[in-house]
Amino acid sequence: MTLLAFGINHTTAPLALRERVAFAPENLHSAMQEACAHAGLTEVAILSTCNRTEIYAASEGDAAAIQQWLVDHTAIEAADLANSYYCYQDHEAVRHMMKVAGGLDSLVLGEPQILGQMKSAFASAKDAGTLGAELHATFQQVFNIAKRVRTETAIGENPVSVAYAAVSLAQQIFSNLKQDTALLIGAGETIELVARHLVEQGIKHIIVANRTLDRAQRLAREFNGEAILLADIPEQLHRADLVISSTASQLPLLGKGAVESALKKRKHKPMFMLDIAVPRDIEEQVGELDDVYLYTVDDLHAVIDENKKSRVAAADQAEEIISEGVELFLRHQRALSAVETVKAYRNKAEQMRDLELQKALRSLHSGVNPEQVLQQFARNLTNKLIHSPTTVLKEASASSRHHVIQVAQELFDLSLNSDFFNTSEKSVNPAANVGSDASEQ
Numbered sequence: 001m002t003l004l005a006f007g008i009n010h011t012t013a014p015l016a017l018r019e020r021v022a023f024a025p026e027n028l029h030s031a032m033q034e035a036c037a038h039a040g041l042t043e044v045a046i047l048s049t050c051n052r053t054e055i056y057a058a059s060e061g062d063a064a065a066i067q068q069w070l071v072d073h074t075a076i077e078a079a080d081l082a083n084s085y086y087c088y089q090d091h092e093a094v095r096h097m098m099k100v101a102g103g104l105d106s107l108v109l110g111e112p113q114i115l116g117q118m119k120s121a122f123a124s125a126k127d128a129g130t131l132g133a134e135l136h137a138t139f140q141q142v143f144n145i146a147k148r149v150r151t152e153t154a155i156g157e158n159p160v161s162v163a164y165a166a167v168s169l170a171q172q173i174f175s176n177l178k179q180d181t182a183l184l185i186g187a188g189e190t191i192e193l194v195a196r197h198l199v200e201q202g203i204k205h206i207i208v209a210n211r212t213l214d215r216a217q218r219l220a221r222e223f224n225g226e227a228i229l230l231a232d233i234p235e236q237l238h239r240a241d242l243v244i245s246s247t248a249s250q251l252p253l254l255g256k257g258a259v260e261s262a263l264k265k266r267k268h269k270p271m272f273m274l275d276i277a278v279p280r281d282i283e284e285q286v287g288e289l290d291d292v293y294l295y296t297v298d299d300l301h302a303v304i305d306e307n308k309k310s311r312v313a314a315a316d317q318a319e320e321i322i323s324e325g326v327e328l329f330l331r332h333q334r335a336l337s338a339v340e341t342v343k344a345y346r347n348k349a350e351q352m353r354d355l356e357l358q359k360a361l362r363s364l365h366s367g368v369n370p371e372q373v374l375q376q377f378a379r380n381l382t383n384k385l386i387h388s389p390t391t392v393l394k395e396a397s398a399s400s401r402h403h404v405i406q407v408a409q410e411l412f413d414l415s416l417n418s419d420f421f422n423t424s425e426k427s428v429n430p431a432a433n434v435g436s437d438a439s440e441q
Contacts, residue, residue: 001042001134005093006066006085007054010107013084015298019279020075023048024248029128031073036130039069043132045125045139047100049117050162050246050278050297051107056097056121058134063087094138094329098322101146103155107297108162108304109311110155113189115146138329145325152321155314163193165303166274167201170242173272173293181205183240185233185254185281186247187215194244195223207240209233211247234258238265243273245281256285263291276300352384 008021023031023046035044035055043058055066067085071078088096096105101118103110122139125131131139150156174180182203184191187210195206206225209232210216216227228236230253237243237258247253254273263271268291275282276297287294360377364370389408396404408414 001058001060002062003090003093003134003138004057004059004063004066005054005088005096006057006063006070007047007052008081008084008086009052009054009105010298012086015278015280015296017076017080017084018051018053021053021070021081022050022278023053024250025124028124032125032128032130034073035066035069038072039065041066041130043125043135044130045121045135047118047121049114050276052100054100056093056135056138058132062089091326091330094142095322095326097138097142098145098325101142102149102318102322104149104315104318104322107300108165109315111161112150112156113161113193115143115150116189118146119143137332141325141329141332145322148321148325149318153314153317155311155318161193162276162297162300162304163190164197165300166194166244166276167197168303169274169295169300170198170244170272171201173270174241177204177242178202179204180241181207181239182242182244183207183209183233183237185209185230185243185245186277187219188246188248190246190276191244192219192222194246195219195225198242199223203242207236209236234261237262241269241271243271243282244276245274246276247281249277249281250279252279252281252283254282254286256283256289259286259289259292263289274299349385353381356381356384 008018010018013021028046028048032044032046035041035046035057039057039059040061041057041059045056047054047056055070057066059065063085066087067078067081070076071081097118099105101115103112103114106114118139122131122143125135171177177198180203182195182198182205184195184206187208191208195208198206206220206223207228208216208220208225209228209230210219211230213227213229216229219225220227233254237254238261240262243254245253259271259273263269270291270293273282273286273292273294274296275294278297280296282294286292356377359380360373363373363376389412393405393408396402
C-alpha cells in the first residue's frame, strides 16, 4: 500500500486555477466516496482551502489515477493540472502533511488555521467512510507533531495570519480605521479573526452578512456589530468603507453593477475590497471601477513576506521536530511488519503449552506425584520452545552465518563473552552446548 499526498497550492497554481479545483464543504463526502470508487483509492481524505486543494490517499497505484479523476471531476484541464500539481509518496507524503499541519507550507508561515482545517478534513473522511487504518494512523502522527511545533517553537507567537494580513493591507489604504465601517461577508473562522483584528485596530462599526441570519447575529453580537442576510448586501453596501469576503459560495456574491450603485450613493468615496474566498466572492470586473481598491488572497503576499522574517528561525526548529516525527512514523511502520510474525510465534508457543498442559493434567489425574508432573511439564515445554531456534543456530554456525547468531543474541537478550564471535582465532561452536536435550519431543 502506498501513501500519497497529491495537490496544488498557492506556490504552484494561481488563484484562477485553484478555484476550479476547490471542493465545497457540502460536496466533500460524495467527492471522497467517488474518488475511492473511480480512482481505485483504498482510503482518501481531501483538504480544500483558499490556498490549497490536497488529496491524501492510501492506494495500490500511483498519482496517475488521482490526476485523471480530478480532471474528470472538476473543471480543470489536464494540461493545467499537469503543470501545477505535486505528489509525495510514503514518508515524503507524511513529511509534507506535517509541514502543512504545522503551518510551514502556508502562505503565512506558521498560520494556525490550517491545523483546524486538516482536522476537519480528517473528520469529514471519517464521516464519509473513506478513512481507513493507514490514513487514521498517519493523521494522528501528523497532529501530534503539529502540536509539538506549536508548543515547542515560537512559530505561532505573533498574530500573523491571512486575517491579520488582510487588516494590515486595509490599513495601508485607510490609515485610521476608527471612522470606518467594515462589511464582513461570511461568518466562518477567517471572518471571525478579521473581525477580531479590526476591533483591535479600533474599527468604528462592523456589519456581518451571511446566508443564515442566526450565525451572522452570533458573530455580530461578539463585536457589537449588526447582522444582515446576503440578500441585503446590495442595499447596505454603500455604508461600507471596507468589504472583506470569505465564504464557500461557488458563485460570485458581488457584481460590478451592485458596487457601481453603492459608489454613487457614497458619492465615490473610496472603498477597500478584499476577496479571500476561493472560488472568488467578488467579480474580477469590480477591480476596473474607479474608487475601488480590490484585492484577492494572492495580493497578500507582500504583506505576508514581511511577517515571515520573524518566523524563519522558528521554522528551522520546526523542521527538526518534523524530521523526528517522520522517523518515528517510519519506525512505527517498520514495527508493523513484524506483527504477523509475532502473532504466529505466539500461537505456536501457546499450542506447545496447551499440548504439554494436557499431558500434565492426564498424569495428575492418573495419580502421578504433582512435583514430578510439574518438573516434567517444565522440561518438555522448555525443550519444545528451544528446539527450532537451537537447530537453526547450529546450522548457522556450521555454515559461518555469524550474523544469524548475532541476531539471536539480541533477540533472546543473551550476554555472551566478547570473544564469542572471534572464530578466526578460536574454533568455537556457539550452539554446541545449547539445549543438549532439545530433540526430546
